[in-house]
Amino acid sequence: MKRLILPLALLLLGARVAVASGTVQVVCEDEKHQRVADAVAWLSQVDAPPAKASPPAEPVTIEQRGQEFAPYVTPILVGTTIAFPNRDSVQHQVYSLSKPKRFELPLYSGNARETVTFDQPGVVTLGCNIHDWMVAYIVVLATPHFAASGADGTASIGGLPAGRYQLEVWHPRLAGQVQREIVIASGDPAPQIILLTLKPDRRIRRAPDASGGGYR
Amino acid sequence: MRFRSFRARLLAVILALVGGAQLAALAIVATVHNANARREISHDLDEAARQFQKEIERGNGYLARTVGALTGDYAFKQIFVLSPDDRATLRSALESFKLRAQPDVVAVLSLDGQTLAETRDGPSAAVYYRALAKAADTSPNLRATSYGVIDGALFSLTAAPIRAPDVVAWIIAGIRLDRKFVADLKETSGVDITLRHHGQTLVTTVRQPADFLSVTQPLALADGDTAEIVLQYSWDEKLAPTRRLERLLAIVGGSSLALAALLAVGIARSISQPVRALAEFTEHVARGDYARRIVLDRADELGRLATAFNRMSEGLAERDRIRDLLDKNVSPEVAAQLMRDGGALGGEEREVTVLFADLRSFTSLSERLPPRELVALLNRFLDRMSAAIEHEGGVIDKYIGDALMALFGAPVSQSEPADRALRAALAMQAALAGLNRELAAEGQPALAFGIGINTARVVAGNMGSRRRLNYSVVGDGVNVAARLEALTRTPEYRATILASEATLRAAQGHYVTRALGSIVVKGRAEPVQAHAVDGFA
Numbered sequence A: 001m002k003r004l005i006l007p008l009a010l011l012l013l014g015a016r017v018a019v020a021s022g023t024v025q026v027v028c029e030d031e032k033h034q035r036v037a038d039a040v041a042w043l044s045q046v047d048a049p050p051a052k053a054s055p056p057a058e059p060v061t062i063e064q065r066g067q068e069f070a071p072y073v074t075p076i077l078v079g080t081t082i083a084f085p086n087r088d089s090v091q092h093q094v095y096s097l098s099k100p101k102r103f104e105l106p107l108y109s110g111n112a113r114e115t116v117t118f119d120q121p122g123v124v125t126l127g128c129n130i131h132d133w134m135v136a137y138i139v140v141l142a143t144p145h146f147a148a149s150g151a152d153g154t155a156s157i158g159g160l161p162a163g164r165y166q167l168e169v170w171h172p173r174l175a176g177q178v179q180r181e182i183v184i185a186s187g188d189p190a191p192q193i194i195l196l197t198l199k200p201d202r203r204i205r206r207a208p209d210a211s212g213g214g215y216r
Numbered sequence B: 001m002r003f004r005s006f007r008a009r010l011l012a013v014i015l016a017l018v019g020g021a022q023l024a025a026l027a028i029v030a031t032v033h034n035a036n037a038r039r040e041i042s043h044d045l046d047e048a049a050r051q052f053q054k055e056i057e058r059g060n061g062y063l064a065r066t067v068g069a070l071t072g073d074y075a076f077k078q079i080f081v082l083s084p085d086d087r088a089t090l091r092s093a094l095e096s097f098k099l100r101a102q103p104d105v106v107a108v109l110s111l112d113g114q115t116l117a118e119t120r121d122g123p124s125a126a127v128y129y130r131a132l133a134k135a136a137d138t139s140p141n142l143r144a145t146s147y148g149v150i151d152g153a154l155f156s157l158t159a160a161p162i163r164a165p166d167v168v169a170w171i172i173a174g175i176r177l178d179r180k181f182v183a184d185l186k187e188t189s190g191v192d193i194t195l196r197h198h199g200q201t202l203v204t205t206v207r208q209p210a211d212f213l214s215v216t217q218p219l220a221l222a223d224g225d226t227a228e229i230v231l232q233y234s235w236d237e238k239l240a241p242t243r244r245l246e247r248l249l250a251i252v253g254g255s256s257l258a259l260a261a262l263l264a265v266g267i268a269r270s271i272s273q274p275v276r277a278l279a280e281f282t283e284h285v286a287r288g289d290y291a292r293r294i295v296l297d298r299a300d301e302l303g304r305l306a307t308a309f310n311r312m313s314e315g316l317a318e319r320d321r322i323r324d325l326l327d328k329n330v331s332p333e334v335a336a337q338l339m340r341d342g343g344a345l346g347g348e349e350r351e352v353t354v355l356f357a358d359l360r361s362f363t364s365l366s367e368r369l370p371p372r373e374l375v376a377l378l379n380r381f382l383d384r385m386s387a388a389i390e391h392e393g394g395v396i397d398k399y400i401g402d403a404l405m406a407l408f409g410a411p412v413s414q415s416e417p418a419d420r421a422l423r424a425a426l427a428m429q430a431a432l433a434g435l436n437r438e439l440a441a442e443g444q445p446a447l448a449f450g451i452g453i454n455t456a457r458v459v460a461g462n463m464g465s466r467r468r469l470n471y472s473v474v475g476d477g478v479n480v481a482a483r484l485e486a487l488t489r490t491p492e493y494r495a496t497i498l499a500s501e502a503t504l505r506a507a508q509g510h511y512v513t514r515a516l517g518s519i520v521v522k523g524r525a526e527p528v529q530a531h532a533v534d535g536f537a
Helices: A002-019 B006-071 B074-082 B087-101 B126-137 B179-189 B235-286 B301-329 B332-341 B362-368 B371-391 B417-441 B476-487 B501-506
Strands: A022-029 A040-045 A063-065 A068-070 A073-077 A080-083 A092-098 A101-108 A116-118 A122-128 A131-141 A146-148 A154-160 A163-170 A178-184 A192-195 B105-110 B115-118 B144-150 B153-163 B167-176 B192-197 B200-204 B212-220 B226-234 B348-359 B395-400 B403-408 B449-464 B469-474 B497-500 B511-519 B528-536
Touching: A022 A040, A022 A163, A022 A178, A040 A073, A040 A131, A040 A154, A068 A131, A073 A080, A073 A146, A092 B074, A101 A116, A146 A154, A163 A192, A178 A192, B006 B074, B006 B087, B006 B144, B006 B153, B006 B167, B006 B179, B006 B212, B006 B226, B006 B235, B074 B087, B074 B153, B074 B167, B087 B105, B087 B115, B105 B126, B105 B153, B115 B126, B126 B144, B126 B153, B126 B167, B144 B167, B144 B212, B153 B200, B179 B192, B179 B200, B212 B235, B226 B235, B235 B301, B348 B362, B348 B371, B348 B417, B348 B476, B362 B371, B371 B395, B371 B403, B371 B417, B395 B469, B403 B417, B403 B476, B417 B449, B417 B497, B417 B501, B417 B528, B449 B476, B449 B501, B469 B476, B476 B497, B476 B528, B497 B501, B501 B528
Parallel strands: A022 A192, A073 A131, B449 B497
Antiparallel strands: A022 A154, A040 A146, A040 A163, A063 A068, A080 A116, A092 A101, A092 A122, A122 A131, A163 A178, B105 B115, B105 B167, B144 B153, B153 B167, B192 B200, B192 B226, B212 B226, B348 B403, B348 B449, B395 B403, B449 B469, B497 B528, B511 B528
C-alpha cells in the first residue's frame, strides 16, 4: 500500500510545481550594500484577486528567550494565530498597542494561557511591559507570498504562479515605502535586489552598565 | 639742581634712589598682580562657564531620567494610543508627573509636532517644543536638549520619546534657570551670572554695578534664536587682597624711605659737621690764630684731614715765628721790603744819613765780665740805643759786636733824615746817661760810647748770597761816618758825637756844635769837615 501511495504523492507534488513554478529571490541591501536581515518581502498579484490561502492550522510561535523576542520579525497571513511561549525563568507581560491588534497578556511564565489571532493586515509592534528593550514585529499580510530575509539579506518567495506582481518590502527601520512590479514567467526570474534606506537603529540598549544608576 | 648743603644733596640722592626703587617695586608688583588677577579672573570665568554647562547637563540628565520613568509607565503610554484626543487626561497626567519629579514645565507632542498638552498656560512655547522634538527624532538616542525663553525666563529643555514600544509621542521637560539657580551657581563659582535675551536681562546675581571683567557666551535656543550668559567677576573684589598687599608694601616702602632719610641726614651730619668745624678752624687760621687745634676723633679721611690741618696750622705758626724773628733781626721796614720784593738782589743810589755808635773800652770790659753778663750788658745797651734810633724812625742796619749802624732815609725815604739822626744821637746820649745811672745803682761801671754821623749818597740794596741777604748801604759816606765815630776817641775833641759838614748842612734844626776843622780820615784822600754836636740849641 505504501509503495502505491508514494508515487501518487510525488505526482501530486509535481503537478503543483507545474502550476506554481516561480521562485523570487529578494535580496535586501542598505545604502552601504550591506545585506539586511529581518526585512519582510511580499508579492501581491496585480491582475488576479488575492490568492486563496488559509492560515496554518497550528499557531505560529514567537518565543521569549533571554529576555528578547524571537524571532524579531514574523510575517504572517491574515487570520494566523500566534502563541507566545515564555522560555525564560522570569515573567513577561507581552502587549501591543498597534492598531491592527491591541492585546495584553498579563504577567506569565511558561506557555501563555491564550494565543492571539491576527485578523487585520498591518504591522503589529510587540513589547514587554516590564522589559523596555524587548521589541518584536508581526507583519500581518493579506497575501500568502511572503518571506523574511535571513542573515544573508535574502528572502526567498516560492510557489508563484506566472503573472504580474506588486513586490513590497518592509523593515522596522525602513524610511518610506518600497514597491516594485515584477513579472513571473516560466522559469525563475533574476533575483530582485532591493535597496533599503534605513533609519538608525534606535532600540533601547539593554546593557545594564550603560543605563545603570550611580552619580552622573 | 644746586644744593646749598651737602646734607640736602645727600638727602635728595638717597631719597631719589630709595624712593625710585620703592616706586619701581610697587609698580612691578601692581602690574604682576593685575596680570595675575586678570588671568585668574579669566580662568574663574571659564571655570564658571564650565560649571554652568555642567549644571545644565546635570539638570537635563535628571530630567531625562525622570521623564524616562514617566514614559515607561504603561498606563501613560496607553493614553497616547487609546485616547490621544483626551487632552484633559494628558494634562492631568503631566501635572502629576510635575509633582513627582518637579520640572518647571512639561509638554507632550504628537509625532507630527502638535502640542498635545503642557503644564502651563499663556503664550505657546510650541516653537521650542517642535524644534526639540525634531532634533530628538534625528539624534541617535532620540533625545535632545536646548534652551528656550518661556514666560520671560530661560529654560533648559530636554526632549525624550514616548515608546509603546515604538515612538508614539515626544515629551519635553524643562527647568527654569531662575534666581535661585544663578545664585547657587554664584555661590559655588564666585562669579556673577546674568542671563540675557535680546539685550533684556532675564535674571542676574549682580546687585550693584561695578567694574567687571566679563565673558559673554551665546546660548543657542531651540528655535535658532540666541540668548546669552554673561559671566562677570568684580575687578575690585578680585584685587582686594592685592590692594591690601600694595598698601602694606607702601607702608613698608614709606618706612624704609623715612629710615633712609634719617640715615642720610645722620651720614651727612657726620660728614658736614667735621667739615664745618674744619671750615671754622680754617677761618681762625686765616685770621692768624694758629694756637687752635682741631680734634676729630675719627680714623677716616676726615680724621686725616684734621691732622693735616693741624700740621698746616703748625707750619703756618712756624712761618710766622720765622717772620717774627726776621723782624727782630732786620728792621721791620727792611723785613717788609724783603717780603714785598721777594728778597731780590737789587741796588739803588740814594742819599742817606748813616749813624755809627760804638762802646768804648769794650775790650777791657769783655775781659772783666763773664760772657753771660757781658752779653746781657751789651744787649741792654743796644736795646736802649735801638729804642732811641727807632723812636726817630731810624733803621738799625746791623750790630757789629759792641757797635751798631743805623740808617735814616733808607730803605724808606723820610722827611729830614739828618735831623732825625742828630736827634737820635742826642737821645742816645741821654739814654746812655740813664743806663749809667742804673748801672751805678747796680754797682757796675759806667759805659761810654762815641757816635759818628754822616750824610752822603750811597748805594743801598739787598746784599749777600742767594741764601742769606742783608739790606745795607755801601759807599764812601759809610766809611766817613765810621771814621767820625772813631774820632770821638780823640781826647782833645772832647766830643761824644761827631757829625760831618754834609749832615749839618742837610739839617734844618738848630744844634750846639763846634767846628773841629778839616780832618783827614783813614782811607780817604779828601779831608772831612767835622763838627762836634753837644746838644740842642
